[in-house]
Amino acid sequence: LLNKEYDDAIKKFSEALKINPHDPELYYYLGLAYEGSNKIKEAVDMYEKTLRLDKTFSNAEMRLNKLTAKMQEGAGQKKENGKEK
Structure with a gap:
């Protein structure tokens, strides 16, 4: 991760x-x-799984x-852009 690979x-x-499917880390x-790969939905899924395994x-x-x-900010901007057209 440090090398951005x-x-x-x-x-x-x-x-x-x-x-080891039960390791929150x-x-x-x-x-x-x-x-880092800009795969935001997948990142959100992984963070949610982390918290399911370790709420702290x-x-x-x-x-x-x-x-x-x-994501909410981006959705709001898309809505605004859609209204302007």
Whole structure:
């Protein structure tokens, strides 16, 4: 992730989850990789899975809230642009 090799990270974390599907950190890091690849829906899904496994995982909650706000903001802008036409 530090080298911004997100596609490689997505593959590696996905493989690790097959071995250990109950590790919230793996879902969190997979979410970061998806977010880095601009795959926002997938990132949101991973952060939600992280929180299902560990409700106290504050970094996942913070990232999820940020992405949700960004998605809502984007949806609002699309609506405004649609009204202007």
